[in-house]
Amino acid sequence: MPSRHSGSPREVLALDAFVKLARAATTVTGRLNQRLQQDHDLTESQLGVLEALFHLGPMPQSELCRKILRSGSNVTTVVDNLERAGLVRRAAQDDDRRVRVVQLTTEGRRVIERVFPLHAGRVTELMGTLTRDEQRELGRLCRKLGLATAAADPED
Template sequence: MPARYKGSAREVRALDTFVKLTRATETLGARLQRHLASLEITPPQLAVLEALLHVGPMSQSELGRKLLRSNPNMTALLDNLERSKWIQRERSPEDRRVVVVSLTPEGRRVIERVFPAHAAHVTALMGALSAEEQETLGELCKKLGLSLSEG
């Protein structure tokens, strides 16, 4: 679309960049989805288990903010993880309104089995970029994400 669009140079550049970013994101997402399916875990499940492994127990609302998930979506995801016995939820003794989410021993086994394969897969996918390019891309994505979250 941007190559045929006859708007201003600024618009053409923005649209071209947007299309490239969107295509790369969709391709990476599809590759990740297939890889994780082979490991019998979904991307949202991986995100929750990974956060709990690396950060530790946290409130359900904090976990939702960290993973950018709405409260109803987070509740459904955690319900499924709890049924699988990968996480547990408990009321905070300090504030009974707060629900704390943590890994179960089974959840820890799952993420410790899956995460090394996930890390290797992501490393291979990102191998098309040099270390410097990965740093630059990471900084640019963070800058864009922060600017969008402010509005």
């Protein structure tokens, strides 16, 4: 027989909220990824990199890591694939030869200029099931939660 598992009301509430958060994020990003792949042959990570370069200009991979919240080895992989697709280029930085500055190619810029507005439109459409006040409140709660979590255990 399946197992009983009550837990304190505090735990039940926290688990319930967490599960809903995780599922909402999975569902929404899942649907966005689907369209991204079908319509533009891009993954979410690739879009994230192109978007960062588009809005903030060329930057070293180490900075990309911080912007997209991914590990260094992951950024290497994603940039590899974007480079193979001809959408970005790695350039040397004279004053520090460890650094590889990632920049959009002409083709990359063309792609992100076309895709970003469409993507933003889809996000807006999906989030539109919440009122503006609800979107603001969701943003506030997520920001509070995310910041506190990132700040927790800086020593581990």
